[in-house]
Amino acid sequence: MARWEPDARGRLTEAALQLYLDRGFDATTVADIAARAGVTERTFFRHFADKREVLFDGAHELEHLVTEAIAQAPASASAIDVVGEAMVHAGAALQPRREFAVRRAAAISANAGLMERELLELAMLARATADALRRRGVPDPAAALAAEAGVAVFKVGFEEWIGEDDPGDLPARIADARRQLAAVVAPRRASQALRTISSTV
């Protein structure tokens, strides 16, 4: 009975997103999504567990990109360099999908439950990132702290990228957020070092 359904997954995703934006997430049913995509509900459930999963399909891929990049980083790199580069790498993979990312963010921000789920995905990314650092031998609390820092930097870079009319380049925005985090977290370390030196020379 199974028909050949070229890119049913892609069409279901597009149909769901458009319906969420037009009518809202709560008012959209799986039957609506399947009908708009021209497939059966059964086909929907072969691809997605429920209508929420359509929007969070990419979370596993993001986690995979980040943890793989961490595993492959040079042994000599510091924890924050490893995480920073992994986030930039993940950003490069998302770069071609900005239009989808912007529409997806609009659908999510219109629904409190979806916003909570998005926050949870980022928290799970931080946990997976910390575990990947621990597998490289990074001790705690450095592993946990570097992972939280990395996800914060990804989140800020990503939100700027989807939120501004001149989006620029996602990897560059993430790298820039990393520099800003260093300036926020340790604003006086460099200047304190200078002061210490200049009072001793």
Add this chain to the structure above:
Amino acid sequence: MARWEPDARGRLTEAALQLYLDRGFDATTVADIAARAGVTERTFFRHFADKREVLFDGAHELEHLVTEAIAQAPASASAIDVVGEAMVHAGAALQPRREFAVRRAAAISANAGLMERELLELAMLARATADALRRRGVPDPAAALAAEAGVAVFKVGFEEWIGEDDPGDLPARIADARRQLAAVVAPRRASQALRTISSTV
């Protein structure tokens, strides 16, 4: 019909926590909790929306402690100092409740759904913290980054405090995690400044 029920809320919390630890969260019903606390189910629902909320009752209080401390910080303080002090302040308020915190953490870590909810609460704390910084005039991305840094520091200090046999002092652990975050995020800034100076003097 309402009877006088001294500290029904406290007894319900204690009964629920003990049942979650003994039988597991999923196997415990509201009826079990109410019976153990010696109150009716109706009394349970006067205090808590459902059996999960018993464990997350303190989240609003934590958020309130943090955002109030941020609002009252000196105008001249940097974003990271404001957030760091607010987290230490919240830690001081939790300090007397370590035994409860340890048992609560054990109940949560035994259940995937509760762990997700705990991650979500921390993500919501980061959001509220960023909003409190914005109300002080801290611009983005500094507000978002300082908030994420503050919550990461709170989380790491808190986990050390509940996880170790010699727990020490929660506010001191949070302050220490903040120093470690600075060392993780900007490990070379101070030494780079030193190198620049020593090559120029």
